[in-house]
Amino acid sequence: MSALQNLPFNVREIREQFPALRQQVYGKNLIYFDNGATSQKPQLVLDAINHYYSKENANIHRGVHYLSQRATTEYEAARTRIQKHLNAKSSNEIIFTKGTTDGINLVASSFGNMLQAGDEIIISAMEHHSNIVPWQMLCERKGLILRVIPINFEGEILQDEYEKLLSKKTKLVAITHISNTLGTVNPIKEMITKAHNVGAKFLVDGAQSIQHMSIDVRDLNCDFFVFSSHKVFGPTGIGVLYGKEDLLDQMPPYQGGGDMIAKVTFERTTYNELPYKFEAGTPHIAGGICLGKAFEYIESIDFKAVEVHERALAKYASQVLETFEGLTIIGDAKNKTSVVSFSLKGLHPFDIGTLLDKQGIAVRTGHHCTQPLMDFYKIPGTVRASFAFYNTIEEIDAFVIALERSLNMLK
Amino acid sequence: METSMDINKIQEEIISEFEMFDDWMEKYEYLIELGKDLPIIAEELKTEDRLIEGCQSRVWLNAVLIDGEMSFSADSDAIITKGIIGLLIRVMNHQKPEIIASNDLFFIKEIGLQEHLSPSRSNGLVGMVKRMKLEAIKSLNKK
Numbered sequence: 001m002s003a004l005q006n007l008p009f010n011v012r013e014i015r016e017q018f019p020a021l022r023q024q025v026y027g028k029n030l031i032y033f034d035n036g037a038t039s040q041k042p043q044l045v046l047d048a049i050n051h052y053y054s055k056e057n058a059n060i061h062r063g064v065h066y067l068s069q070r071a072t073t074e075y076e077a078a079r080t081r082i083q084k085h086l087n088a089k090s091s092n093e094i095i096f097t098k099g100t101t102d103g104i105n106l107v108a109s110s111f112g113n114m115l116q117a118g119d120e121i122i123i124s125a126m127e128h129h130s131n132i133v134p135w136q137m138l139c140e141r142k143g144l145i146l147r148v149i150p151i152n153f154e155g156e157i158l159q160d161e162y163e164k165l166l167s168k169k170t171k172l173v174a175i176t177h178i179s180n181t182l183g184t185v186n187p188i189k190e191m192i193t194k195a196h197n198v199g200a201k202f203l204v205d206g207a208q209s210i211q212h213m214s215i216d217v218r219d220l221n222c223d224f225f226v227f228s229s230h231k232v233f234g235p236t237g238i239g240v241l242y243g244k245e246d247l248l249d250q251m252p253p254y255q256g257g258g259d260m261i262a263k264v265t266f267e268r269t270t271y272n273e274l275p276y277k278f279e280a281g282t283p284h285i286a287g288g289i290c291l292g293k294a295f296e297y298i299e300s301i302d303f304k305a306v307e308v309h310e311r312a313l314a315k316y317a318s319q320v321l322e323t324f325e326g327l328t329i330i331g332d333a334k335n336k337t338s339v340v341s342f343s344l345k346g347l348h349p350f351d352i353g354t355l356l357d358k359q360g361i362a363v364r365t366g367h368h369c370t371q372p373l374m375d376f377y378k379i380p381g382t383v384r385a386s387f388a389f390y391n392t393i394e395e396i397d398a399f400v401i402a403l404e405r406s407l408n409m410l411k
Numbered sequence: 412m413e414t415s416m417d418i419n420k421i422q423e424e425i426i427s428e429f430e431m432f433d434d435w436m437e438k439y440e441y442l443i444e445l446g447k448d449l450p451i452i453a454e455e456l457k458t459e460d461r462l463i464e465g466c467q468s469r470v471w472l473n474a475v476l477i478d479g480e481m482s483f484s485a486d487s488d489a490i491i492t493k494g495i496i497g498l499l500i501r502v503m504n505h506q507k508p509e510i511i512a513s514n515d516l517f518f519i520k521e522i523g524l525q526e527h528l529s530p531s532r533s534n535g536l537v538g539m540v541k542r543m544k545l546e547a548i549k550s551l552n553k554k
Contacts, residue, residue: 026435027434350468355439360437367465405436409436
């Protein structure tokens with residue numbers, strides 16, 4: 001494809017950095033199109049995991065010995081790198097969590113504790129279960145009201161409906177930056193301004209955007225931004241909650257334990273300052289350090305070029321898939337990236353996914369943890385191909401041939 | 412009355428059938444054909460209590476005890492799932508409940524379909540096998 005030949009980065013060279021991509025499954029070259037679920041890891045991250053446990057392993061923030069100090073330095077250096085990557089004002093605004101879900105639950109529990117019965121929270125109809133259920137649980141606990149912004153059939157949030165839902169009662173708006181099922185890129189910056197106009201805070205679910213675009217939390221002016229390490233080429237089990245410092249300062253702690261305290265007596269405990277106030281217990285030290293390495297890796301790549309490449313992949317895949325009889329692409333937003341979700345008339349996504357798998361192609365099938373969205377489209381699920389910058393047009397061609405073969409078998 | 416075939420013999424038979432296939436796609440072609448041939452459960456039997464909800468596909472299972480032997484019929488919205496159901500029914504139909512309850516269904520692993528019965532797959536089949544055994548145990552208790 002001509003668009004790809006002009007890329008300022010070399011996909012072949014990038015693929016060399018990802019050992020997991022160089023393997024066969026069921027005797028076929030692996031084609032990994034399940035990046036929306038998790039990303040593969042570059043050598044730099046893999047080496048860092050090995051290095052950490054071989055040379056640096058120690059508990060942090062509490063040891064006087066050499067290894068502990070070294071691990072602490074590395075862990076805090078990772079926090080600073082992430083702060084700079086997100087353009088946050090201070091490293092106090094970077095809270096290590098277990099992942100996106102954990103970050104949302106932290107905000108729901110802690111920020112949610114400051115809300116009163118009758119207050120309102122707004123989400124959209126395209127949210128992942130992890131950006132629905134924590135708010136439902138909070139609403140039940142505190143007597144709050146959850147409002148849902150509808151979407152159009154193309155898979156775009158209806159902005160006029162959003163404006164109608166916003167009021168003085170709105171305390172928080174929590175919206176996905178990019179839909180994991182549809183690939184829609186939401187106009188988050190404008191939505192944040194609108195929320196602030198009524199005095200509401202705004203949480204961005206960045207699980208699907210951090211790996212596809214440059215994020216500047218100060219430019220977005222969001223109050224919270226959450227993401228998972230494993231979707232941005234880092235290890236599983238760790239993620240980040242960015243929060244504005246003054247807001248985090250006002251919020252009560254989430255979990256109690258070691259590291260999050262200043263002084264403990266049986267009568268009264270005082271809490272540690274940010275960011276430790278929200279990091280009870282021994283954290284995922286290796287995870288934090290290696291997430292820092294993942295950012296070191298992606299900062300070595302031109303993200304403008306990544307955006308161009310990934311949009312080209314999604315567009316090419318859509319164009320080819322549209323020629324299949326009975327195939328419907330789910331989600332046709334004007335601003336869309338990296339994801340192509342589709343359904344085939346009379347066929348179950350599970351059957352297609354299983355046959356693609358046996359031809360070496362990893363896709364996701366099912367409801368993608370967005371059951372309300374599937375109800376909206378009145379389908380049981382979709383087949384979803386989700387791309388990363390290491391995917392190629394040739395892989396899409398192979399995927400299309402495998403899909404054709406699968407459909408012939410199912411006829 | 413016709414005596415039922417030994418449950419382990421049927422499994423051996425399936426294993427040798429699958430040995431003829433050269434690759435995975437041939438196995439799945441066969442499963443798809445089996446799925447298409449599976450006698451569909453009567454529409455009125457597709458009730459909520461017969462539904463086994465999976466993350467990927469749904470399965471309906473009807474189990475009855477006739478003359479001391481279990482008789483199963485089932486359906487799924489996914490054709491490959493139906494094919495695997497076809498194999499499970501072939502093995503477990505017309506067997507005595509105590510035999511079903513205690514058999515380890517070794518053929519599944521031998522023909523390489525264990526992934527469909529792993530909890531991670533959660534496609535309704537795991538629940539279906541459990542339900543087949545449970546129904547067998549229930550009818551044992553009724554005796």
